[in-house]
Amino acid sequence: MLMMTRRAGQKIVLGDDITIEVVEVAGNTVRLGVTAPRSVPVYREEIWTAVRAENEAAAAATQLPEPPAPGPQRAA
Amino acid sequence: MTQTLKSTRFGDVELADEAIVDFPSGLIGLQGRRYALLPHGKDGVFVWLHSMDDPDLALPLTKPWSFFPRYEVELSDSEAERIGVSDPSEAEVFVTVRAAEEAENFSANLRAPIIISGGRGFQVINDADDAPVRAPLFAQPVG
Numbered sequence: 398m399l400m401m402t403r404r405a406g407q408k409i410v411l412g413d414d415i416t417i418e419v420v421e422v423a424g425n426t427v428r429l430g431v432t433a434p435r436s437v438p439v440y441r442e443e444i445w446t447a448v449r450a451e452n453e454a455a456a457a458a459t460q461l462p463e464p465p466a467p468g469p470q471r472a473a
Numbered sequence: 474m475t476q477t478l479k480s481t482r483f484g485d486v487e488l489a490d491e492a493i494v495d496f497p498s499g500l501i502g503l504q505g506r507r508y509a510l511l512p513h514g515k516d517g518v519f520v521w522l523h524s525m526d527d528p529d530l531a532l533p534l535t536k537p538w539s540f541f542p543r544y545e546v547e548l549s550d551s552e553a554e555r556i557g558v559s560d561p562s563e564a565e566v567f568v569t570v571r572a573a574e575e576a577e578n579f580s581a582n583l584r585a586p587i588i589i590s591g592g593r594g595f596q597v598i599n600d601a602d603d604a605p606v607r608a609p610l611f612a613q614p615v616g
Binding site (some may be wrong): 419434436439440444445447448449450451452453454455456457458459460466 | 482498499500502503513514519530531532533538551552554555568570571572582584585596598606607
């Protein structure tokens with residue numbers, strides 16, 4: 398892993414069109430500003446990891462209920 | 474005019490070109506950007522989002538509001554700008570389904586819905602407060 402030391406107000410540049418700025422450092426919290434092309438999605442890592450896991454779990458399905466069980470709108 | 478979707482689950486499926494959805498950013502953590510929606514069963518509760526390029530890659534989806542009537546999708550400005558859809562109600566909204574042996578263990582990912590509009594699809598991060606990644610589909614939490 399590439400390691401760099403940056404201070405508040407300093408940036409790193411990824412490729413030609415992605416910039417990450419250290420906006421503020423307060424205690425153990427770092428506030429970052431990301432500038433990237435509109436087409437590049439930016440995620441918090443823990444959300445990206447959780448969604449990837451759900452996508453992979455969903456893709457493991459080979460069959461579904463037939464007929465599917467009704468949802469909560471079913472009359473009692 | 475038509476393309477053949479090859480599927481390890483369903484065999485060869487002929488699809489009109491218009492049925493193919495382009496995901497410019499793919500699905501989060503999964504490969505490929507060309508997918509098609511295949512209906513599942515007669516009642517249309519579930520659909521399969523099937524890769525056009527990987528015969529083994531398909532995810533069951535459902536429309537969230539039949540299970541979660543109060544579900545809301547809130548997009549950040551940057552996310553709305555990225556997908557070119559500011560009002561999700563103007564697009565088709567699906568959520569991925571995690572299947573299980575028992576119906577009560579089925580869940581849906583309300584945090585990362587799939588929004589399809591004009592032949593393009595995006596998996597987005599929903600900023601709404603009540604949007605777990607694993608919301609039970611058939612056993613609603615009490616309270």
